[in-house]
Amino acid sequence: MSDDVSTDGAEEAHARYVLHVGLPKTGTSFLQSILRKNRAPLGESGVLYPTFGARGRLLAALDGRDRHRYAGMEQPAEGHWRRFFDSTRSFDGTVVFSHEVLGAPLSDATPTAIAGLDGHEADVLITARDPARQLMSVWQQGLRFRSPSTFDEFLAGCDLGADGKYRHGHFRDQQLDRVVRAWEKHVPPERIRVVVVPPQGAATTVLWERFCAVLGVDPALYEIPSQPVLNHSLGVVQAEFLRRVNAAMGDRVTSADYSVIRKFVVNAVLARTEPSPKPVLPDHAFERAAAVAERWIDTVRSGGYDVVGDLSDLRPVREDGPGPDDWTDAAVAQVGVSAGAEVLIAYARTRGGSGDD
Numbered sequence: 438m439s440d441d442v443s444t445d446g447a448e449e450a451h452a453r454y455v456l457h458v459g460l461p462k463t464g465t466s467f468l469q470s471i472l473r474k475n476r477a478p479l480g481e482s483g484v485l486y487p488t489f490g491a492r493g494r495l496l497a498a499l500d501g502r503d504r505h506r507y508a509g510m511e512q513p514a515e516g517h518w519r520r521f522f523d524s525t526r527s528f529d530g531t532v533v534f535s536h537e538v539l540g541a542p543l544s545d546a547t548p549t550a551i552a553g554l555d556g557h558e559a560d561v562l563i564t565a566r567d568p569a570r571q572l573m574s575v576w577q578q579g580l581r582f583r584s585p586s587t588f589d590e591f592l593a594g595c596d597l598g599a600d601g602k603y604r605h606g607h608f609r610d611q612q613l614d615r616v617v618r619a620w621e622k623h624v625p626p627e628r629i630r631v632v633v634v635p636p637q638g639a640a641t642t643v644l645w646e647r648f649c650a651v652l653g654v655d656p657a658l659y660e661i662p663s664q665p666v667l668n669h670s671l672g673v674v675q676a677e678f679l680r681r682v683n684a685a686m687g688d689r690v691t692s693a694d695y696s697v698i699r700k701f702v703v704n705a706v707l708a709r710t711e712p713s714p715k716p717v718l719p720d721h722a723f724e725r726a727a728a729v730a731e732r733w734i735d736t737v738r739s740g741g742y743d744v745v746g747d748l749s750d751l752r753p754v755r756e757d758g759p760g761p762d763d764w765t766d767a768a769v770a771q772v773g774v775s776a777g778a779e780v781l782i783a784y785a786r787t788r789g790g791s792g793d794d
Contacts, residue, residue, distance in 0.1 A: 451557060451558075452485075452525055452526055452527070452528045452529070452530065452531070452532045452557055453530070453531045453532070453557065453558045453559075453560070454531075454532050454533075454534065454554055454557055454558065454559040454560070455531055455532070455533045455534070455559075455560045455562050455630075455651060455652060456501075456534050456539060456550060456559060456560070456561050456562065457533065457534065457535035457536070457539075457562045457563075457564070457648075458536075458537065458539035458540055458541070458561060458562070458563060458616075458620075459536075459537030459538075459539065459540055459563065459564065459610075459616075460537065460540075460563060460564060460565055460566075460571070460610075460611055460613065460616065461537040461540075461575070461578070461610070461611065462566075462571060462574040462575055462578060462611075463537075463564040463565060463566050463571070463634050464564055464566075464634055464644045465535065465536075465537045465564065467641070467644065467645075468535065468564070468644065468645065468648055469535050470662050471645055471659065471660075471661060471662065472486040472533060472535065473486070474659075474660055474661075474662045475659040475660060476488065478658060478659055478660075479654070479659065482654045482655075482658065483529070483530030483531060483654075484530060484531045484532075484533060484652050484654055485525060485528045485530060485531070485532045485533065486533045486535075487521065487524065487525055487532065487534075489521070489524075493517065494534075494535075494536055495507070495512075495536065495538060496512060496513065496514040496517040497514075497517040497518050497520070497521045497534070497536075498534075498536035498538040498539050499512055499514040499517070499538060500514040500515060500516065500517040500518040500519075500549055501518040501521075501534075501539055501548060501549050501550030501553065502538060502539050502540060502542070502543060502548055502549070502550060503543060503544075503546075503548055503549050504538075504543060507538070508692045508696075509692045510692060518549050518550065518553045519553055521534065522553055522554060522555070526555070526557065531652055531653065533652065540610050540616065541610060541615060541616040541619040541620065542619050542620065542622070542623060545622055547623050548623065551623045551624065558628075559624065559628065560624075560628045560629075560630055560651065561620045561624050561628065561629050561630065562630045562632060562648075562651050563613070563616060563617065563620075563629065563630065563631050563632065564632045564633075564634055564644070564648075565613045565631055565632070565633060565634065565733070565751065566633070566634035566750075566751070567634075567636070567726070567730055567750065567751050567752060567753045567754070568611075568726040568729040568730050568733070568751070568753065569718050569722075569723055569726040569727070569730075569753030569754075570637065570753070571611055571726075572592070572595070572608065572718060572722060572726055573588075573670070573716060573717070573718060573761070574670070575591075575608060575611060576588050576591045576592075576761070577670060577671050577676060579591060580671070580676055580679045580680055580683065581679070581699055581703055582695075582699070583683045583686070583690075583695050583699075584680070584683060585680055585681075585683040585684035585687075586680070587680065587761070587762065588716070588719075588722075588760075588761035588762065589762070592722055592725075595608035612729070612733075613631070613733040613736070613737065613751075614732055614733050614736035614737070617629055617631065617736065617737060617740060617742055618736070618740075621740070626740055626741040626742050627741060627742070627743055628743075629740075629742045629743065630651045630742070630743045630744075630745060631737055631742050631743065631744050631745070631746075632644070632647045632648055632650075632651065632745045632746060633647070633744065633745065633746030633747060633748060633750045633751060634746075634750070635647075635746065635750055636750050636754065637754070637756075641661070642656070642661060645659075645661065647745045647746050648745075650745050651743075651745060670715045670716075671703075671707065671715075672712055672713030672714060672715055672716075673713050673714055673715065673716040673759045673760075673761060673763055673764050674713035674764045674768045674769055674772050675707045675710060675713060675772060676716060676761065677761075677762075677764045677769050678707070678769050678772045678773055678776065679702070679703065679707070681769065682702070701783075702776070702780075705779070705783075706776045706779045706780060706783075707772075707776060709775070709779055710772045710775040710776055710779075711771065711772065711775065713764075713768065713772075714758050714759050715758060716758065716759055716760060716761040716763070717755075717756040717757070717758040717759070717760065718753075718756075718760075719760040719761070719762075723753060723755060726753050727752065727753050730751045730752050730753055731752075733751055734748045734749075734751055734752070
């Protein structure tokens with residue numbers, strides 16, 4: 438963590454903490470890009486979004502959750518939450534920490550994220566969106582992290598908690614009802630803030646406006662980046678191509694190597710291939726997502742949590758479009774050819790080619 442965190446204010450000041458814990462794939466990257474862009478004006482409004490870099494933030498989040506393993510490797514996270522707290526505790530206002538790795542506490546023991554605040558006031562802010570969009574996003578995120586699973590294979594591995602109990606599964610940490618109940622063991626329900634992600638088609642600023650309601654600031658005072666960080670969905674054909682590449686590579690690459698591949702192939706190469714429609718949930722998955730949404734709404738509505746937004750926005754809306762398996766081998770092959778051409782061009786340029794005739 439860098440030493441440039443501002444802690445203006447008297448030493449006796451008592452900071453209030455807002456811990457934005459996810460859920461993953463609910464606009465967290467978008468919100469974090471706005472917070473970064475507006476550090477100075479937020480500070481003038483009494484809100485501190487401390488500067489300690491993506492790596493420092495990840496390590497603090499891992500330490501706060503008492504889980505020091507990430508991406509298949511042990512991480513040097515010990516003590517990073519304390520460093521975050523010590524560098525912000527004297528701030529006279531609201532301190533925001535945002536990282537989806539915080540998720541839900543791993544056990545009934547008070548997590549370091551709360552115990553390590555030494556009694557300072559803390560709100561837990563949870564962003565949540567409808568589980569249909571969530572399921573598709575989580576599957577695609579898995580593809581970006583070397584999963585070879587088809588959507589149906591992914592869905593079969595999801596624990597959707599149909600009996601109200603959660604075990605292990607891909608979707609376990611995405612379940613809003615489980616997450617709020619886990620935090621309620623450590624934070625009063627009125628300090629658990631559920632911020633509902635607006636439905637598809639709503640203005641992108643709505644989520645920021647709802648987030649600001651928890652911070653107690655006027656969202657109109659802050660600039661939305663001209664290119665905010667958004668995690669765009671893969672087209673149905675690109676998703677299948679990436680899945681096949683993952684299956685072909687198997688375990689022949691390390692996590693660190695795949696990180697390079699991911700940034701190159703997903704962010705650069707696939708973006709230059711012929712676009713294909715984004716996949717939507719097939720009917721059998723949509724019905725399950727709709728049932729999950731009703732359980733989430735019932736839990737939040739009856740739990741006494743502070744809700745910002747409309748809980749009905751958690752109900753999925755059917756969308757027109759291809760299912761995740763609605764591709765042809767010919768279309769996947771064409772993406773493969775285009776991707777291969779991009780890779781060869783990039784390789785040639787790294788070997789000394791200028792790219793000019």
